[in-house]
């Protein structure tokens with residue numbers, strides 16, 4: 208059974224700031240440029256916990272966010 212991230216990711220919100228989440232290769236990334244948290248996806252399950260999150264650098268975040276924005280545009 209697979210998890211349909213494309214359908215679900217748009218419904219998820221960052222637990223830290225309430226922004227929408229961007230689906231990256233193996234993580235969900237907060238869309239808020241002031242927050243930039245990355246939540247890992249382990250065994251197909253997004254870990255939406257502050258303790259599991261990594262704060263991305265601006266460069267890391269913008270490369271992930273811009274890929275997604277280009278896809279949507």
Ligand SMILES: [Zn+2]
Pocket residue numbers: 221222223224225226237238239242243244
């Ligand atoms: Zn956030």
